[in-house]
Amino acid sequence: MIPYGRQDITQADVDAVLAVLNSDFLTQGPMVPRFEQKVAAHVGARHALAVNSATSALHIACLALGLGQGDWLWTTPITFVASANCGLYCGAQVDFVDIDPRTYNLCPQSLAAKLEIAEREGRLPKVLVAVHLCGQPCDMAAIHSLARRYGFRIIEDASHAIGGKYRGEYIGNGRYSDITVFSFHPVKIITTAEGGMTLTNDEELAHRMNLLRSHGITRDAAHMTHEPDGPWYYQQIDLGFNYRMTELQAALGISQMDRLDDYVARRHQLARRYDEVLADLPVITPWQHPDNYSGLHLYVIRLQLEKISKTHREVFETLRAQDIGVNLHYIPLHTQPYYQEMGFKVGDFPEAERYYREAISLPLFPAFTAAQQELVVEALKNSL
Numbered sequence: 001m002i003p004y005g006r007q008d009i010t011q012a013d014v015d016a017v018l019a020v021l022n023s024d025f026l027t028q029g030p031m032v033p034r035f036e037q038k039v040a041a042h043v044g045a046r047h048a049l050a051v052n053s054a055t056s057a058l059h060i061a062c063l064a065l066g067l068g069q070g071d072w073l074w075t076t077p078i079t080f081v082a083s084a085n086c087g088l089y090c091g092a093q094v095d096f097v098d099i100d101p102r103t104y105n106l107c108p109q110s111l112a113a114k115l116e117i118a119e120r121e122g123r124l125p126k127v128l129v130a131v132h133l134c135g136q137p138c139d140m141a142a143i144h145s146l147a148r149r150y151g152f153r154i155i156e157d158a159s160h161a162i163g164g165k166y167r168g169e170y171i172g173n174g175r176y177s178d179i180t181v182f183s184f185h186p187v188k189i190i191t192t193a194e195g196g197m198t199l200t201n202d203e204e205l206a207h208r209m210n211l212l213r214s215h216g217i218t219r220d221a222a223h224m225t226h227e228p229d230g231p232w233y234y235q236q237i238d239l240g241f242n243y244r245m246t247e248l249q250a251a252l253g254i255s256q257m258d259r260l261d262d263y264v265a266r267r268h269q270l271a272r273r274y275d276e277v278l279a280d281l282p283v284i285t286p287w288q289h290p291d292n293y294s295g296l297h298l299y300v301i302r303l304q305l306e307k308i309s310k311t312h313r314e315v316f317e318t319l320r321a322q323d324i325g326v327n328l329h330y331i332p333l334h335t336q337p338y339y340q341e342m343g344f345k346v347g348d349f350p351e352a353e354r355y356y357r358e359a360i361s362l363p364l365f366p367a368f369t370a371a372q373q374e375l376v377v378e379a380l381k382n383s384l
């Protein structure tokens, strides 16, 4: 089976992890800060905090922004469940904004219209999670100007987008948002097995997230309510979690970072090849904004169902039967039973639902060979 995505592990990665195994620290040593500095310097962020997953990163990002009961978090329905669940973890309510039919990202016009209504009804969101689907950046300038007008905060869920650029600058530099989150799950662009990172330019947010990732405990007397009892003393000043990344993971991340730009370049090369060879087929290939540079985590095609005799499901099954590990990113969140319990229903976000009826993610990963790509294209032709 050719998977839709998979990690690329080199001997340098293996050596880096083994060196940590033979060192003094398996956790809370020098590798995590080194990894954080490397990512922060690469993307141009002031603070970076490594954690054990992007899901954890989203959770502490929401908490740091003060999200809680009585608040609203808005996001796109076409994303992984974690982009919305982070709001529920904090006791907030979740709502969605329909997607743009060209980029498949949250549509800024729909956002503007929904904000206008929410303002009248007194239920403006506190946090918006902007997901860069497939690695393609959202229209951050438009979202940022709406945030200034309506007073909400922005988290960029850049789980698909490390190494990508918005208007010539790396995603994660925080020019248009409060916090950016990366995922290092093995199918993503670089990996630490499990792992995530949260980045910000705001010192106070960084401080709060740093506490939250490690039990809400500080050893810094400046942050304590009274003088330390002695040199052993630490104080719990907030309710945090153990969301720490291990040294093994950080060492792997540091090593993977050396190849980040090459990985994204390779993804672009493979995507251009798909664009060429799929041009005459009854599918819509992904549109890329000319001012931006996608991280290209995913290559999603949409079937032009009116031009083919098979159903979406039949095409998908025919591909899987030919050992092509296609996937579907994502099932609209508002149609998940868990979210329907909250009152969402099919029909609420029609562009997202249309996308879901047509989308298929084709294999795309750095070690994907030209020969494998030809197999995928042949299989797709057969299945159409």
Ligand SMILES: *Cc1c(COP(=O)(O)O)cnc(C)c1O
Residues within 6 Å of the ligand: 052, 053, 054, 055, 056, 079, 080, 082, 083, 131, 157, 159, 160, 182, 183, 184, 185, 194, 195, 196
């Ligand atoms: C993968 C992913 C996450 C969660 O990442 P983990 O590191 O697995 O917790 C969140 N949001 C999006 C959009 C993702 O693709």
